[in-house]
Amino acid sequence: MGHDGGTHLSFFGATDSVTGSRYLLEHGGRRILVDCGLFQGYKKLRERNRAPLPVRPALVDAVVLTHAHLDHSGYIPALVKRGFRGPVYATPGTTDLCTLLLPDSGHLQEEEAETARARGSSRHSTPQPLYTARDAVESLGSFSPQPFREPLDLGAGIEARFVPAGHILGAAQVHFRLEDGRPAGTTLHFTGDLGRDDDPLMNPPEPLEPTDVLVTESTYGDRAHPRDDPTEALGEVVRRVAKRNGVVVIAAFAVGRAETLMLHLARLRRRDRIPDIPVYLNSPMAVDATELYRKYPEEHRISEREFREMYALPQLIRDPDASRALNLRGGPMAVISASGMLTGGRVLHHVEAYGPDPRNAIVLSGYQAGGTRGALLLDGATSLRIYGRDVPIRAEVVSLDNLSAHADADAILRWMGTCPKQPRMVYVTHGEIGASDTLRRRIQHELGWHARVPEHLERVDLAAAR
Template identity: 80%
Template sequence: MTHDAGTHLSFWGATDTVTGSRYLLEHGGQRILVDCGLFQGYKKLRERNRAPLPLAPSSIDAVVLTHAHLDHSGYVPALVRDGFRGPVYATPGTAELCTLLLPDSGHLLEEEAETARLRGSSRHHRPRPLYTAADAVEALRSFRPHPFREPLGIGDGISVRFVPAGHILGASQVRVTLGAGGSELTVHFTGDLGRRDDPLMNPPEPLEPAQVLVAESTYGDRAHPAESAEDALGDVVRRVAKRGGVVVIAAFAVGRAETLMLHLARLRRKGKIPDIPVYLNSPMAVDASEMYRDHRDEHRIDEREFREMYNLPTMVREPDDSKLLNLRGGPMVIISASGMLTGGRVLHHVEAYGGEAKNAIVLSGYQAGGTRGASLLDGAGSLRIYGRDVPIRAEVVSLENLSAHADADEILRWMGACSAAPRMVYVTHGEPEASDALRRRIQHELGWRARVPEHLEQVDLADPR
């Protein structure tokens, strides 16, 4: 890839998958990376995390993050370790959450490498983590928090603005304006777009006109169920409690855990679920919940409901207390990460309780292809956990209506309310079927130009096509 003075957009990730969000903008000899995420799911995708970037990290001038989830931020420690020396710009909420997510990611990567070494399950004699917790802590020194809505100048003729996206704390749409003096070109990145009626987060702000729109398509081929998420969750808890079972809820530690606590607290207050123990077994989720309390302007929850949310579960931090939950038995509810069963304490609970039919494993959001969560949705009778095949006889429940992503109808309504069509919409951050389904709807229902880019494709923003 040549480093010329043109204006280009390159798709380094999230083009044939829902993970690995990375977009390189080049303008006037400057390079800005919008999002710097990890590839997750299928092994062939995860191997991209080990592949060299198309250009040296040291040649990138700045990174701009839409939000803190690892598929958008989780490659930052590797980028910094390998030579990136510029600033990482993010909203205050995103920067705060990254202080939890990135070191935890490094710790888990170290743990996975050590487990592979001990079990001899790697083709490498001494498997090494993608990066370490120490790498992540060092990378956090590069973060430069910047508030929503205030323009941020980056280099010569490049301005960035963070626009609230809903979804999770700190999540933003990113508007990048290139050029000046009447010849500006604006590229608008949706990031992960939240929902208009999300019970926790405020709705995403409306789309302003832009020449180029880069739009996520996680749920581009489907609509969320009409049933209330709260009612569906209540049904699961009641029937499992009645048979003396354990409800293991796989939750993303940031955002989804808080939404689940909110729903369970409301159900308990209304007398719609029995008075059984509820445990939040995720130190990160416990810490993240406190951060939500500090950013009241981004969500809908008042102090009374916050107190109810926090008083409902027993907060579990220590590993020994986590292990004791596997001996306790039901009835009880355990909320634990990770949300797609890719790692974390939830795997120990699935190992302990997944083999009994009286229990339930609840998947509380999107499950990327190649993850254990996706395998469960496909009816897998066992899961490979820590080198062992664990039989699954528990009831498996998917609560997609708990998702913090806008569905296809919501994305189309959000786009259609804009006063002017972009020159081009690039549909990204979705599985191939979802991205192509959203592309067709954008073309047919809005009459806008849209297409799905290829992995590593570069486009000329002066003539997007």
């Protein structure tokens, strides 16, 4: 990455995938990394986590983080371990969530390396984690919390501002203003992950302000969320499985989705729409994250009364022995556990225990990136490889797509359409190839804007972006 003047943006991730968000902004001799995420899903993508970043970490001046989900934040400990010494700017909510998510990610990577070593299921004789829990804890010292809406001076004429995005606690859009000799400078806007107008948990994203260049996510760029009531859809599954004395295993992202599920279940229980069966929240991180939602009431829609009801409903499981005991308990019961795409964590043990029995159900409660076990199940897989062995799946598989915390394609276009001026260029990222290209076409045809899907590792001159 040479300093050749001008303003450049490089796409180091989230270009042919819905994971690995990493964008390098170069301006005035400064290098700012916007998001620093892990690649997840297909092995070909996961192997990118091991490849060196195209810019030496020591040469990056700062990281600006849109939100805490690992596909946006999970590479930070590796970046610090490999020589990054600058600040990580994030909102207070994102900073707090990263104190939960990053050490847990390090711990899971240590566990996976240990399991692979014990079972000989790695091609390496001594498989190593990308980073450890200790590396993750050390990287938290780089965080510098910044409030929403306040200008942040990043030097060399670069100013950034965090704008509420909805989606999850602390999630932000990022608006950059770059001094470049023009009277108003150049503006660059990142959506981050854009939330929904009708999210039961989070406030809606703030409208798009005028910008020269827009970088948008496209997770649901080729589809619309179902219009049915997610509370009712979840209630139907629980009633059906409880009737046959089965177990409902609900795979949930520990941050955001677990809270939404608890909210829906508490509302169902209050209205007597589900039977009085035991409900367990088996994710220490989700338990901690729910406490954080209480800390930032201005960011979400949950009343204190609903918080009390949400907490009264499930039994909170922290202890590993209590988690293991759930695998012996049998139905009827419902267990909410992470991870949301079945990529790791305690939920895998529950799928191993309850997946083979047709009385049970596995509920997928959000987006399933290609190559993950969740995506395989959606495609009709009748067995899953878990900890080196093939587990037959005879349980009912249910996808509750309308629980997603992402705006769908229609909502993204509505959000863009409120912008008072047309951007010079829209870069469509953070989606599977089909989703990104479908959204690109709709932006061009319905809004009349210039849009394109960048290539992985492409570097563009923002002054020439047309």
